[in-house]
Amino acid sequence: MPDWKNCSALVLDDSALQREFAVALLHEMGFENVRQATDGLDAICILEALPPGGVDFILSDLDMPGMDGVEFLQKVAKNQWAQHVVVMSARDSRILDAVENMAAEDEGLSLLCALPKPLSRDRLERALRQAEWGNAGASAEREVDQDTLDEIRQAIDAGNFVPYYQPKVDIATGLVRGVEALARWEHPERGLIFPDRFIPALTLEQSVLMRQFTLQMMKVVMADLSAWLSRGVSLSVALNMPAEALLDMTLADKLFQMTQAAGVPARMVILEVTETMVMRNLSVSIGSLARMRLKGFGLSMDDYGVGYSSMQQLSRCPFTELKIDRSFVDGAVNHPSRRVILESAIQMGQRLGLATVAEGVETEADWNLLKELGCEMGQGYFTGRPMPASEVMGWIKSRRGKMAEPA
Template identity: 40%
Template sequence: MISLNTSASQNPSLNLHGNIVQQGVMVVDDSSMHRYSAHMCLRAFGVSQVYEAANGKLALDQLAQLEQIPAVMLLDLEMPVMDGIEVLQQLAQLPHKPAVVLASSSDEVLISAVATMAEALGINLLGAFRKPVNPVELADALNSYNAGICPPDQERPPIETDVEQLKTALDRAKIQVYYQPKMDLETMKVAGVEALARWKNLQGDWIPPGVFIPMAEEHGLIGDLTLSVLDQVLQDMNGWWELGQYIPVAINLSAKSLAEFNLANEIIQRVIRQGIPAHFITFEITESALVVDLPSALATISRLRLKGFGISIDDYGTGFSSMQQLSRFPFSELKIDRSFIQGAPARQYIRNILKSAIEMGQRLGITTVAEGVETEAELHLLKSLGCKQAQGFLLARPMPGRELMGWVEQDLQRKNTICQTSLG
């Protein structure tokens, strides 16, 4: 499971979480040689308590008997009696479970599928590797341990709201627009921002967009919400232009918005009245929205594109007919979903898919944007693959329009330093 080559030149940098030091690690593998190799490597890392099990059933039996479960389980997939997939399904049922590092001799596609399954089950997955796992990979996985996913009893209770509160918020312009910058990976300058609707109710609680946007769609308020966001964006853009900052903005359009016959006319007229050139605004549309009402979607998107607006396919890769959508609609931008960014540095299979999406954008002559970039490894990979733009918490979190100019003026140099250090 672990390569025994632990020479000084490969000695990994370790910053083990206290839980790993105190609770230890369990190695589950049917090969005694691999268990021994992993045991020795973990001891060299300073993990004094190492448990071993030759198959999944023995591992679960041990967990049931221990007063304190190990912080991490190093888990093989192919084992007799009970394989690693069964172990993951059983672990998911436990109130307290270790974080997991997967190791297998199987092909990367299968390992990636099992890794996705583990995360979907709520397991804190630290890494998924082909055997033999070298010490540097294991060290990186252990270093990423952060006491796992927030326990259910610590999760915030859902905030209750209703359609009347939403109507009031729209009437009083209480739904604000926040902006998340996008970085051009060639020039290291701001390429634009994405406009995001944010709602804080009268009690001071933030209502998640995943709550109020579906509510707006269900009760016929999504058009009002879209135009409210657009009006705020246009006002902010005019303010930025007075300061000499000509920053493009992306705005999300929902499936229900695409089906509203007069919405495209209203958007076009409002933009003209504010004197903003259409090519400074891009509308982002998710793949799922494109199949709700195809004729209406084609009409709205084509009219907006005809007037000069940019059209972005959002969350690219999450639908089942991405290629078909690219052939049907006049997109100017391809926004790659976070799920293909997160796993790419560590998983060759995901990296190949990411590379394919970027190359697809290049061949079609449209801009590729990676969303949800959170690590320097992800940023470095995107640059090496030729992705044009990146957006994510590593570069900037969403912020109110009044703070954006301050970020551009004061923090951009620091973001450039991050990028240049990572990409250089």
């Protein structure tokens, strides 16, 4: 569990009952430094008196007299008064969606979630936990020094980047259909480092280093797949493909040679790409994807629904799987507009003959909704957290799950 003891928070709500309830939840979670404000002007007075950086978290209502929550959030973003923000409101869920979309376009505002009232500890804690992952988008804007790149090169050579595997579970049957390989850096001094701390540096560097990283990860994944196969366990493994790798027209050959050397069928490897990756160089990217399909690899369109031309890319590229972005899964139970988009994405995948996978399945309610809508697979903390290869078999046995052959 996260340690919130040293974190600071400001709760803004004109309703004394709702405000005190939110404060009580934070205290239950371990927060000791919690301030309260009754309106936007009161909150600004508190924040202006604090040192630069303000507070770690702001919990703000939207519908308040005088300065409304949206205007207040814009001032928070402009003055950098909070590391992270959570919005809470009893208003129409479409207003909450609009606020989340507004925040997504504002680099100065880290909105973790827009929660419907009444708050619950479970929802609030899940929202605040997202702050542990950091903000990869913001990190990418910072300049990466040469020492960092040199350290990453050394880590690649030493094999310090390893995959952690998160299960993909069949929603209808509960069978484990496969896993996704998520990169982790086992740093000899700083311990386990999550990808938001090193992927931005690799992305900015945009050269041979990213391709070396991709191939090194693929090599480790092939070794793990081979070991599982030798024990009679058949799991598909999905890996994220960076845009830089797609520009290498020899990539399909390199990956296929690695599968052959490891004795792993190419069909057991699913390569995940996003729309923005394909758009970097449309002709070359589509050519690389076509060659990968010819070699037998599966192709997944990751973060479906986030881009502006997702459906167009679906028609252009030979995808075998549609991975629905977590932003349409989380809260879809309570947000009618998200549910409509989620249902449409699932139906789109079904009509195109694609496997459908929902990311960010955090609760039983998420799981039940996806089952009702006919989604094929779910992935998220509700089904299983990312784990090292050494724990995968034990996790499967502890669940008494069965293996399903990949499609």
